[in-house]
Amino acid sequence: MRLIIAVIRPEQLSDVKKELKEASVNLMTVVNAIGSGRQKGYPETYRGIKHEIKLLNKVELQIAVNDDYVEPTINAIIKGAKTGHIGDGKIFVLPIEEVIRIRTAERGSLAIG
Numbered sequence: 001m002r003l004i005i006a007v008i009r010p011e012q013l014s015d016v017k018k019e020l021k022e023a024s025v026n027l028m029t030v031v032n033a034i035g036s037g038r039q040k041g042y043p044e045t046y047r048g049i050k051h052e053i054k055l056l057n058k059v060e061l062q063i064a065v066n067d068d069y070v071e072p073t074i075n076a077i078i079k080g081a082k083t084g085h086i087g088d089g090k091i092f093v094l095p096i097e098e099v100i101r102i103r104t105a106e107r108g109s110l111a112i113g
Helices: 010-022 067-081
Strands: 002-008 029-035 042-046 049-053 056-065 089-095
Touching (some): 002 010, 010 067, 067 089
Antiparallel strands (some): 002 056, 042 049
């Protein structure tokens, strides 16, 4: 079991969801986030005063999958999120020690869905 965390551009979310659905991955958590990376922000003028916006809007996807779904999930995220420009995002893959479905108390692979 793995937890896949992807940080992507907000405007790519619908494309990523479409690709994940085609890969039979339907269960995910989506969180709005802000952060900085190689994009290093952008300048903006507000009421005549220049500001450097260093934290950019991002979307974080958290997807728990069984081991046989890891590569299809990663490939779907890349296919949906890739624009070829700096700021496309990152994918992190972490091991999961235990998963428990609260409603049924199922554990492990069964609890992921």
